[in-house]
Amino acid sequence: MVVPESQEKMYYPPDDLKRDAHVPDFNSYLALYRKSLENPEAFWKEIADEFFWKKPATGPLLQYNFDVTKGNIYVKCMEGAKTNMCYNVLDRLVREKNFGEKVAYYWEGNSPDHHMAITYSQLLSQVCRCANVLKKMGVKKGDRVSIYLPMIPELVYTMLACARIGAVHSIVFAGFSSESLCERIIDASSCVLVTADGVYRGEKLINLKQIADEALEKCREKGSSTVTKCLVIKHPALRTKSGAACNKLQTPWDSDCDVWWDEAMRDSPEECEPEWLDAEDPLFILYTSGSTGKPKGVLHTVAGYLLYTSLTFKYVFDHHHDDVYWCTADIGWITGHSYITYGPLANGATSVLFEGIPVHPHVGRFWEIIEKYKVTKFYTAPTAIRLLMQYGREPLQKYDLSSLRILGTVGEPINPEAWQWYHEVVGQGRCPVVDTFWQTETGGHVLTPLPAATPLKPGSATFPFFGVEPAILNEHGEELEGEAEGYLVFRRPWPGIMRSVYRNHERFENTYFKKFPGFYVTGDGCKRDKDGYYWITGRIDDMLNVSGHLMSTAEVEAALMKHPAVAEAAVVSRPHAVKGECLYCFVTLKHSREFNHTLQDELKRLVREKIGPIATPDFIQNAPALPKTRSGKIMRRILRQIARNEKDLGDLSTLADPKVVEELFNQRCEAAA
Ligand code: WTA
Numbered sequence: 001m002v003v004p005e006s007q008e009k010m011y012y013p014p015d016d017l018k019r020d021a022h023v024p025d026f027n028s029y030l031a032l033y034r035k036s037l038e039n040p041e042a043f044w045k046e047i048a049d050e051f052f053w054k055k056p057a058t059g060p061l062l063q064y065n066f067d068v069t070k071g072n073i074y075v076k077c078m079e080g081a082k083t084n085m086c087y088n089v090l091d092r093l094v095r096e097k098n099f100g101e102k103v104a105y106y107w108e109g110n111s112p113d114h115h116m117a118i119t120y121s122q123l124l125s126q127v128c129r130c131a132n133v134l135k136k137m138g139v140k141k142g143d144r145v146s147i148y149l150p151m152i153p154e155l156v157y158t159m160l161a162c163a164r165i166g167a168v169h170s171i172v173f174a175g176f177s178s179e180s181l182c183e184r185i186i187d188a189s190s191c192v193l194v195t196a197d198g199v200y201r202g203e204k205l206i207n208l209k210q211i212a213d214e215a216l217e218k219c220r221e222k223g224s225s226t227v228t229k230c231l232v233i234k235h236p237a238l239r240t241k242s243g244a245a246c247n248k249l250q251t252p253w254d255s256d257c258d259v260w261w262d263e264a265m266r267d268s269p270e271e272c273e274p275e276w277l278d279a280e281d282p283l284f285i286l287y288t289s290g291s292t293g294k295p296k297g298v299l300h301t302v303a304g305y306l307l308y309t310s311l312t313f314k315y316v317f318d319h320h321h322d323d324v325y326w327c328t329a330d331i332g333w334i335t336g337h338s339y340i341t342y343g344p345l346a347n348g349a350t351s352v353l354f355e356g357i358p359v360h361p362h363v364g365r366f367w368e369i370i371e372k373y374k375v376t377k378f379y380t381a382p383t384a385i386r387l388l389m390q391y392g393r394e395p396l397q398k399y400d401l402s403s404l405r406i407l408g409t410v411g412e413p414i415n416p417e418a419w420q421w422y423h424e425v426v427g428q429g430r431c432p433v434v435d436t437f438w439q440t441e442t443g444g445h446v447l448t449p450l451p452a453a454t455p456l457k458p459g460s461a462t463f464p465f466f467g468v469e470p471a472i473l474n475e476h477g478e479e480l481e482g483e484a485e486g487y488l489v490f491r492r493p494w495p496g497i498m499r500s501v502y503r504n505h506e507r508f509e510n511t512y513f514k515k516f517p518g519f520y521v522t523g524d525g526c527k528r529d530k531d532g533y534y535w536i537t538g539r540i541d542d543m544l545n546v547s548g549h550l551m552s553t554a555e556v557e558a559a560l561m562k563h564p565a566v567a568e569a570a571v572v573s574r575p576h577a578v579k580g581e582c583l584y585c586f587v588t589l590k591h592s593r594e595f596n597h598t599l600q601d602e603l604k605r606l607v608r609e610k611i612g613p614i615a616t617p618d619f620i621q622n623a624p625a626l627p628k629t630r631s632g633k634i635m636r637r638i639l640r641q642i643a644r645n646e647k648d649l650g651d652l653s654t655l656a657d658p659k660v661v662e663e664l665f666n667q668r669c670e671a672a673a
Contacts, residue, residue, distance in 0.1 A: 081303055150199035152236060230254075290511070313344060383580055444496045467495070
């Protein structure tokens with residue numbers, strides 16, 4: 001590979017960024033990349049040396065088997081070492097680096113009236129007190145703690161408190177339904193649930209405690225009562241005078257189980273010795289959708305995740321001490337775990353922690369916050385960019401965005417129009433856009449530009465990060481060289497890759513390693529162009545990506561099937577101007593049931609209830625019958641084309657009854673015309 005030059009329009013890194021960048025040009029990237037593959041031991045050892053190890057590693061930096069035909073899949077990083085994540089991201093900085101007074105987080109609430117700054121030493125003290133609260137509740141090393149919280153500082157305190165005492169956190173995005181929460185509590189068999197009384201999302205007040213209680217009730221109905229204590233935080237916005245007006249919020253209370261955070265924290269000591277864990281002990285579980293419909297508990301471990309999130313954060317955002325960094329994701333997703341909590345803290349960064357939404361109380365909220373804190377590095381999702389693009393330039397012109405130096409995106413492919421707008425209007429043409437491709441499973445960025453080194457092509461995640469060796473395979477598992485399109489896979493692990501599916505190692509092997517032995521299979525399609533740039537083309541399994549949230553068609557179908565009128569359901573994705581993709585559902589009703597607007601509304605509500613508002617279908621269409629092969633397999637390709645109103649359906653000869661298709665076109669949703 002050489003320094004890329006291309007016929008297409010490329011965007012080169014600005015000189016001022018190069019001056020003090022960690023990786024200042026493409027040749028430096030190449031040299032480091034080569035080192036990371038040829039001598040991973042030396043490469044990662046240097047990174048590991050920045051951190052604190054109670055006991056050094058006895059084994060090699062990375063050991064692994066990536067080939068199912070040769071035995072079980074495993075990845076181990078720094079075997080024999082003992083350490084603690086929380087110590088490394090807090091105590092180390094406060095004690096050894098004098099970062100105590102540095103701001104770790106500027107918290108901005110849903111309403112601009114609610115905000116606070118939290119320094120590293122304040123964070124350490126809150127985390128230790130919370131760790132002692134958890135211990136008092138009986139939480140021990142290896143126990144699971146489910147966390148169902150909005151984006152308030154206590155979410156960070158609780159996750160780091162778990163990390164401190166060696167408990168495994170399982171954070172469930174607070175937009176998920178009670179059913180989804182219940183399923184995740186049961187799978188993790190958590191002993192404690194941490195939640196809040198309520199939260200405002202925009203104008204809407206949500207009674208989180210009630211949803212949490214419903215989830216626990218459902219757990220009991222299913223014969224699983226592992227949760228013995230529920231720690232409840234009074235939301236900062238509900239403590240104030242105006243918040244008190246919202247005392248319409250009834251907080252259901254069970255004094256045997258429920259404990260108020262404030263009361264528990266009041267007398268909790270500030271000293272808490274970290275639990276020294278093995279490098280490969282679990283750090284957390286995070287559930288991600290699986291194509292069978294049942295979510296997978298992606299398991300990450302301590303040492304490898306620390307090395308990988310800290311290094312990707314440092315290089316991809318070219319982090320410097322005086323930066324103010326803001327990632328708009330929710331900590332309920334992996335982006336928040338890796339790039340709001342662990343990666344930034346491991347680097348001693350100052351971050352904005354934002355609870356709100358981009359359009360409340362006005363559509364300039366993001367820009368207002370960038371001006372307020374002089375944000376230098378900004379990381380958001382294409383769906384947010386497309387949403388804000390609709391309001392034009394005007395909302396941005398009221399604010400000073402000159403502090404910005406680097407912009408990032410994550411979660412889904414970014415279309416060139418959104419990229420251009422981000423680059424020209426938000427970044428004023430000055431800021432490189434790092435399009436970071438990665439997954440819950442990968443733990444951190446795997447394909448990504450480095451801002452001062454990589455010439456950019458809008459829409460391409462460009463090149464692999466250090467230690468990552470991508471390949472593109474065809475359907476037969478043959479590796480494609482040069483310009484090619486096919487399955488994106490990785491040939492070897494990097495420290496931050498997932499280690500297993502929680503309590504289901506077989507599913508881990510089947511999902512990611514079976515299809516092409518010797519490779520980790522991402523499930524994404526990918527193109528490599530003549531200059532070696534990688535372009536993600538989207539999922540190639542039965543997964544959908546709605547506003548950057550991955551979900552499986554099977555889980556939405558299962559929710560629809562719960563309705564007594566539904567005999568069969570098939571869900572496909574349809575392009576959407578803001579969300580990227582949206583859900584288009586076909587339902588076949590039972591005899592004598594009538595398809596009408598009321599039923600459509602009921603079905604939409606049902607999916608929201610079963611999964612959560614992020615999975616609300618945009619379209620529900622009547623399907624007197626579904627297009628099936630003679631062996632009874634639903635032909636989703638055809639449904640996708642019907643949803644898009646594409647009339648040229650190609651070869652229909654494998655269909656059992658081709659007349660079904662015509663009928664489906666006649667019944668298309670009016671709104672989708
Ligand atoms: C998609 C989110 C294109 C992809 C970090 C992947 C992307 C899935 C990008 C993982 C990107 C993520 N370009 N597609 N820059 N980033 N994806 O687990 O389909 O929520 O497999 O992790 O999002 O979603 P997950």
